[in-house]
Amino acid sequence: xxxxxxxxxxxxxxxxxxxxxxxxxxxxxxxxxxxxxxxxxxxxxxxxxxxxxxxxxxxxxxxxxxxxxxxxxxxxxxxxxxxxxxxxxxxxxxxxxxxxxxxxxxxxxxxxxxxxxxxxxxxxxxxxxxxxxxxxxxxxxxxxxxxxxxxxxxxxxxxxxxxxxxxxxxxxxxxxxxxxxxxxxxxxxxxxxxxxxxxxxxxxxxxxxxxxxxxxxxxxxxxxxxxxxxxxxxxxxxxxxxxxxxxxxxxxxxxxxxxxxxxxxxxxxxxxxxxxxxxxxxxxxxxxxxxxxxxxxxxxxxxxxxxxxxxxxxxxxxxxxxxxxxxxxxxxxxxxxxxxxxxxxxxxxxxxxxxxxxxxxxxxxxxxxxxxxxxxxxxxxxxxxxxxxxxxxxxxxxxxxxxxxxxxxxxxxxxxxxxxxxxxxxxxxxxxxxxxxxxxxxxxxxxxxxxxxxxxxxxxxxxxxxxxxxxxxxxxxxxxxxxxxxxxxxxxxxxxxxxxxxxxxxxxxxxxxxxxxxxxxxxxxxxxxxxxxxxxxxxxxx
Amino acid sequence: xxxxxxxxxxxxxxxxxxxxxxxxxxxxxxxxxxxxxxxxxxxxxxxxxxxxxxxxxxxxxxxxxxxxxxxxxxxxxxxxxxxxxxxxxxxxxxxxxxxxxxxxxxxxxxxxxxxxxxxxxxxxxxxxxxxxxxxxxxxxxxxxxxxxxxxxxxxxxxxxxxxxxxxxxxxxxxxxxxxxxxxxxxxxxxxxxxxxxxxxxxxxxxxxxxxxxxxxxxxxxxxxxxxxxxxxxxxxxxxxxxxxxxxxxxxxxxxxxxxxxxxxxxxxxxxxxxxxxxxxxxxxxxxxxxxxxxxxxxxxxxxxxxxxxxxxxxxxxxxxxxxxxxxxxx
Numbered sequence: 001x002x003x004x005x006x007x008x009x010x011x012x013x014x015x016x017x018x019x020x021x022x023x024x025x026x027x028x029x030x031x032x033x034x035x036x037x038x039x040x041x042x043x044x045x046x047x048x049x050x051x052x053x054x055x056x057x058x059x060x061x062x063x064x065x066x067x068x069x070x071x072x073x074x075x076x077x078x079x080x081x082x083x084x085x086x087x088x089x090x091x092x093x094x095x096x097x098x099x100x101x102x103x104x105x106x107x108x109x110x111x112x113x114x115x116x117x118x119x120x121x122x123x124x125x126x127x128x129x130x131x132x133x134x135x136x137x138x139x140x141x142x143x144x145x146x147x148x149x150x151x152x153x154x155x156x157x158x159x160x161x162x163x164x165x166x167x168x169x170x171x172x173x174x175x176x177x178x179x180x181x182x183x184x185x186x187x188x189x190x191x192x193x194x195x196x197x198x199x200x201x202x203x204x205x206x207x208x209x210x211x212x213x214x215x216x217x218x219x220x221x222x223x224x225x226x227x228x229x230x231x232x233x234x235x236x237x238x239x240x241x242x243x244x245x246x247x248x249x250x251x252x253x254x255x256x257x258x259x260x261x262x263x264x265x266x267x268x269x270x271x272x273x274x275x276x277x278x279x280x281x282x283x284x285x286x287x288x289x290x291x292x293x294x295x296x297x298x299x300x301x302x303x304x305x306x307x308x309x310x311x312x313x314x315x316x317x318x319x320x321x322x323x324x325x326x327x328x329x330x331x332x333x334x335x336x337x338x339x340x341x342x343x344x345x346x347x348x349x350x351x352x353x354x355x356x357x358x359x360x361x362x363x364x365x366x367x368x369x370x371x372x373x374x375x376x377x378x379x380x381x382x383x384x385x386x387x388x389x390x391x392x393x394x395x396x397x398x399x400x401x402x403x404x405x406x407x408x409x410x411x412x413x414x415x416x417x418x419x420x421x422x423x424x425x426x427x428x429x430x431x432x433x434x435x436x437x438x439x440x441x442x443x444x445x446x447x448x449x450x451x452x453x454x455x456x457x458x459x460x461x462x463x464x465x466x467x468x469x470x471x472x473x474x475x476x477x478x479x480x481x482x483x484x485x486x487x488x489x490x491x492x493x494x495x496x497x498x499x500x501x502x503x504x505x506x507x508x509x510x511x512x513x514x515x516x517x518x519x520x521x522x523x524x525x526x527x528x529x530x531x532x533x534x535x536x537x538x539x540x541x542x
Numbered sequence: 543x544x545x546x547x548x549x550x551x552x553x554x555x556x557x558x559x560x561x562x563x564x565x566x567x568x569x570x571x572x573x574x575x576x577x578x579x580x581x582x583x584x585x586x587x588x589x590x591x592x593x594x595x596x597x598x599x600x601x602x603x604x605x606x607x608x609x610x611x612x613x614x615x616x617x618x619x620x621x622x623x624x625x626x627x628x629x630x631x632x633x634x635x636x637x638x639x640x641x642x643x644x645x646x647x648x649x650x651x652x653x654x655x656x657x658x659x660x661x662x663x664x665x666x667x668x669x670x671x672x673x674x675x676x677x678x679x680x681x682x683x684x685x686x687x688x689x690x691x692x693x694x695x696x697x698x699x700x701x702x703x704x705x706x707x708x709x710x711x712x713x714x715x716x717x718x719x720x721x722x723x724x725x726x727x728x729x730x731x732x733x734x735x736x737x738x739x740x741x742x743x744x745x746x747x748x749x750x751x752x753x754x755x756x757x758x759x760x761x762x763x764x765x766x767x768x769x770x771x772x773x774x775x776x777x778x779x780x781x782x783x784x785x786x787x788x789x790x791x792x793x794x795x796x797x798x799x800x801x802x803x804x805x806x807x808x809x810x811x812x813x814x815x816x817x818x819x820x821x822x823x824x825x826x827x828x829x830x831x832x833x834x835x836x837x838x839x840x841x842x843x844x845x846x847x848x849x850x851x852x853x854x855x856x857x858x859x860x861x862x863x864x865x866x867x868x869x870x871x872x
Contacts, residue, residue: 451595452628454615456642457691463616466641470632 011374014364018383020411022428025402026246026394028412032401033243038236042244051225052244058140058212058221059205059252065145066201070152071194073295077153078160081276082288088296089157095299096150097536099489101210101506102525103147105513106302108134108214109309109522111142116305116321123321139215144205146299151204152197159193160186165275195259202256206249207391209492210506214513222248223393227495230397242397246390253389303529310522330523340520343508344527350504351487354426355434359480361427362434366442366472371450384435387428392492395428400496422502425493430483434476441475481539485532546571546727547592547695552601554587562587562751564601571606574721574728576742578735580774584751585731586699592729593697594618605694621688621726622697626704627680629672635659635683636668642691658690659683661720678709685717689724696721698730702737714740735775747771763803769865772801779804779840782867788814789859801863804829804843813858816840818849832857 033039042048077089095103109115113130121131134142163186171181209223216224222245229238279285311326334340365384369377387395403415403424415421449471453463469476491506498507505524512521545568553563562584569575577585590596592603594615603611610618621642629638639655659667662682667675675683681701688696701717702710718741721728732738738745739759747754747762747770755767766772769780779802786800787793794800805827819839820831828846832855833839842848842857849855 446626446628448624448626448628449630451593451615452622452624452630452687453641454595455593455618455620455622455697456687457616457619457644458641459616467630470630473632 007368007372007374010364011368011372011376011380014361014368015376015379015383018361018365018380018431021399021424022383022386022431024411025398026390028402029239029242029398033236033239036236036239038234038240041237042240047220048225048241051220051222051241052248054137054220055206055222055245055248058137058144059202061141062144062148062205063198063201065141066148067152067194067198069145069149070197071156073149074153074156074160076288076292078157079276080288081278082285082292084289084293085276088292091296092299093150093154094303095147096154097485098303098529098532099485099506100147100208101489101491101509102306102529102532103302104143104210104214105509105521105525106306107143107146108513109518110302110305119321135215135217136219140208140211140219140221143211143215144208146302148201148204151200152194155193155197155200156190159190163189191259195256198259199253199256202252203249203389203391206245206252207393207492209393209495213491213495223391223492226393226397230400230496235401238397239401242394246394249390249394306522306525306529309518310526312519312522314517314519330519333520334523334527340508343503343505344524346502347488347504347506348531350423350426350502351484354423354430354487355480355484357423357427358430358434358483359438359476361431362438362479363472363476365435366438369439370442370445371447381435381439383431384439385432388432392429392490393496396425396493396496399425399428399493416497417499419502421497422494422504425497426483426487426490429486429490429493433483433486434479437475437479437482438472441472444475445471477539477541481535484535484539488532488535489528545569545573546606547729548602548604549592550602550604552588552591552598552603554584554591554596555599560751562591563598565748565753566601567746567753567756569727569729571727572722572725574718574730574741574743576738576745577729577731577748578733578738578742578745578775579748580733582750583748585733585748587751588748589697589699589729589731592695593620593622619691619693620695620697621691621693623681623684623688623699623701625700627684629680629684629687631672633672634668635664635670635672635675638672638683639668639687639690641687654690658686661689661724662686663716677705678713681705681713685720689720689726694727696726696728698728700731700733702732710737711740717741745775747775749774764863766801766863766865769799769801769868772863772865777804777841778802779807781838781840784836785814785834785838789857790862790864794864797867798864799867801865802840802859802861804841806861807840807842807844807857807859809842809844809848809855810858811856813856815854815856818851818853818855821851 073092077085077092111117112134113132115134118130118132118134121127122129125131167185167189168181171185176184207223208221209227212219212221212224213227220228222241226238226241226245229241279288308323308326310330311328312323313325313327313329316325317323334344362384365380368374369380374380399421400416402412403421404417405412406414415424445468449467450463453467458466488504489506490504491510494504494506495510498504505528509521509524512518512524547569549565549567549569551564551566553561553565555561565588567575577588579585587596591598594610594613598611601611602609630641633641636652636655636659639658640651643651643654655668656665659665662685664679664682664686667679667683672680672683681704685701702713705713714737730741732741742759744756744758745762746756749770755762755771757765762771762775766775772778773780781789781800781802782794789802790800814834816832816834818830819833822829822831823846827843828848830842830844830849831839832842840857
C-alpha cells in the first residue's frame with residue numbers, strides 16, 4: 001500500500017473508533033429518547049423544570065461569584081508586590097488541580113453542620129444544636145465559588161501578563177487617568193481572557209455533580225436529577241433529561257463563545273508586561289500582606305481540615321471542638337484491609353489504562369491532523385474536544401445505555417458491568433485533555449527538526465523516538481497528568497457505571513461517609529489529593 | 543557535460559498555475575552551486591527536492607551515477623543545514639552531532655564528533671546546551687552535524703540569513719573554507735547576490751520556478767541572458783527609446799532594451815543630458831541619481847566629487863548590454 005493510502009486508512013480507522021465511543025452513544029440516547037414517551041413526563045413534572053432552572057441559575061451565579069473573587073485577586077497578585085507574593089500566588093491556584101470531590105468533602109468537614117467551624121461556634125455560644133445546616137443552593141454556590149474562582153484568577157493573570165505596558169503608557173500620555181486606563185484599555189484587552197474564564201466556569205458548573213450531590217439535599221440540578229432518575233430505573237426519562245442537558249450545554253457554549261471577541265486583541269500585545277508595583281506606604285503594605293496570607297489560609301483551610309479529620313479514628317470524636325485522639329489508624333486500615341485497598345488499586349489501574357489509551361489516540365490524531373493534514377482533520381479534532389463541551393453525566397448515561405445491549409450488528413456490546421466500561425468512560429473524558437495538549441505541542445514543533453533527523457539518516461521510528469516524542473513530552477505530560485487526575489477523582493461516570501468489583505475511590509468515599517466513617521473518607525481524600533498533586537507536579541516539570 | 547550531481551528535467555507542480563521546473567542542471571564533484579532568486583522563485587523547493595523532502599512530479603536526480611529520485615531522505619546520504627538550523631533542543635551539542643552517526647561503537651562516534659566539531663572550530667563544545675550558544679555557533683554546530691556522517695552532497699538553506707550582517711561576511715569566508723577543505727559537492731539557497739557571488743563557484747538564477755541562467759559570477763554580471771538576470775544580479779539602469787539611442791550611439795532595434803551598469807556610466811562633455819537629483823554616498827564611491835530629459839531616472843557610480851546636486855550633466859556609457867524586451871511570461 002502506498003504511503004498516502006496508508007495514512008488515509010489510519011485516518012479513517014481513528015475517525016471511526018472515536019466516533020464509535022464518543023459520538024455514537026449520544027446518538028443512541030438521542031434516537032431512543034426521541035422515540036420514547038417520556039417527553040410527556042418531562043414536560044409536565046414541575047420537578048424537572050425546577051432542576052433545569054436550578055442548573056442554569058446556579059451556573060450563572062457561580063460565574064458571577066467566581067469572577068468577583070478571582071478578578072480582584074488576579075490584579076492584586078499581578079500588579080502589586082508584597083512579601084510572599086510568589087508563593088501565595090501559586091498556592092491560591094491550588095484548588096483547580098484537585099479533584100472536585102476532595103474539595104467538596106473538605107468543605108463538608110470544615111463548614112458542614114458537624115464541621116469544625118460549626119462546632120466552634122456552637123461551643124462558643126453554648127448552642128443546643130449546630131448553628132446552620134450546610135445544604136441547598138447556597139451551599140452549592142459556596143463550593144462552586146471556592147473552587148472556580150481559580151479559573152478567573154488564572155485567566156485574568158495570564159491576560160494581564162500578556163498586556164503591553166506601552167499601551168498603558170500610551171493611554172496615560174493621551175490624558176487618561178488610572179480609572180480611565182482601566183476601563184478603556186485594560187478591560188477591553190482582557191475581554192478574551194475573561195470570556196474564556198466565564199465559559200469554563202459556566203460549563204464546569206453546569207456539569208458539576210459532587211457539590212450538588214453532597215450538599216443539595218432536596219434541591220436538585222440536572223446532573224443529580226439524571227442520576228437519581230437512572231438509579232430509580234426510569235431509563236426513558238433519564239434519556240430525555242440527558243438530551244435536554246446536552247442541548248442546554250451546546251446552546252450555552254455557542255452563545256458564550258460569541259462573548260470571546262476576536263483574538264486580534266491578544267495578538268497585538270507583544271510587548272513587555274507591566275512590572276508589579278511595590279506598595280510603598282508601610283501601613284497599606286502590612287495590611288495587604290496580612291490580607292493576602294489570611295486569604296491563602298482561608299482558601300487552604302478545607303484541605304488542612306481534611307488532613308486533620310483523616311487522623312481521627314472511628315468514633316473517637318463526638319462533641320469536642322478539637323479531636324481528642326489523633327493517629328494513623330485510618331491510613332493503616334486503608335492499606336491493610338483488602339476491601340479498602342481495592343478501590344485505591346481499582347482507581348489507579350483504571351486511570352492509568354484510560355490515560356495511556358488517551359495519550360496513544362492523541363498521538364495518532366496529532367500526527368494525522370498537524371503533520372499529515374488529512375482531509376478528516378476537522379472531524380478528528382472535533383471528536384477529540386467534544387467531550388469537553390458536554391457534561392460528564394451526559395456521557396455516563398450515554399455509555400450506560402449504548403453498551404448495555406448486545407447487538408453486534410449495531411456495534412453495541414454489553415460492556416456495562418465489565419471491567420472495561422469505567423476505563424472507557426474515563427477515556428472519553430480524557431480525550432480533550434490529552435488531545436489539546438498534544439495538538440498544541442505538535443503545532444509548535446518545528447517540522448524541520450523531523451526533516452533534519454531524516455536527512456541524518458534516521459528512519460520513521462527512530463525520528464519518532466529520538467526527536468518527535470522528546471519534543472512533544474511537555475505537552476504530552478501536561479495533558480496526561482490532567483487526564484490521570486481527572487480519572488482518579490472521577491465521580492460522575494463512576495456513580496452511574498461502577499460495580500462492586502470495580503468501585504473506585506470516589507464511590508468508596510461516598511459509602512464511607514454514609515457509614516459515618518469520616519476518618520476513612522478523609523484518608524481516601526488525602527491519598528487522592530497527594531497522588532493528584534504528585535502526578536500534576538511531575539506533569540508540569542519541563 | 544555530465545556532473546556528479548545530475549538534475550534532469552525535475553519538476554514540482556503545486557497547482558495548475560504554480561510550478562517549479564522543469565530544471566536541468568549538472569554540478570561537478572566538489573563544486574559549490576548557489577541557487578539565487580527572489581522569494582517565491584522556487585529555490586527552496588528545488589533544495590527540498592534534492593533533499594527528498596518533496597517528491598518530484600517529473601524528472602530525475604542522480605548522484606555519482608545512482609538514481610536517487612525515489613530514495614527517501616533518510617537513505618539519500620545528503621547532509622542538510624536548515625535555515626533555522628533545526629538543532630535538537632533536548633540534546634546537547636555532542637549528541638546533536640552524533641545523531642547521524644550510528645554503529646561503530648562509542649569510541650568511534652566520539653572521535654568523529656570531536657573531528658566534526660574541530661572542523662568548525664568548536665573543539666570542546668560537546669557537552670554545551672544548544673540554547674547557550676550564539677547564533678554563529680549554532681550555525682557551525684548545524685554544519686558539523688550535517689557533515690559528520692560524511693554525506694555525498696551538502697545542502698544549505700539560507701545558511702547565513704539568521705546572522706547579523708557583520709558576522710555574516712566573516713562566516714561566509716569560513717564556510718567556503720571548510721567546504722573546500724572537505725571537497726564536498728554543495729548546493730545552497732540564497733536571495734542575496736553578494737552571498738551567491740562570495741560563496742558559490744557557479745550561480746543558478748531562478749525566477750518564477752524557472753531556471754533563468756547558470757554561470758560563474760562575472761558571466762551573470764557582464765553577460766546576463768535576459769532583463770531579469772540583468773536587474774536581479776547587481777544594479778542596472780534600463781534605457782529605452784531616445785535615451786537608449788543617445789547612449790548607444792545608434793537606434794536600438796525594436797523589442798530591445800539597453801542595460802548599463804552604474805559603474806559603466808560616466809559624466810562627460812557629451813552624451814545623454816540630465817540633472818543630478820540625489821546623491822548617495824557609500825564611501826569609496828557615490829551613487830548619483832540623474833533625471834533625464836524624458837523623465838527617466840538612472841544611477842551613475844562615480845567619484846564623490848564628480849558632480850553636485852542640481853548640476854546639469856551629460857552621461858556617456860563605456861559598456862552597454864543589449865537585451866530583448868521581456869514579453870508576457872509563458
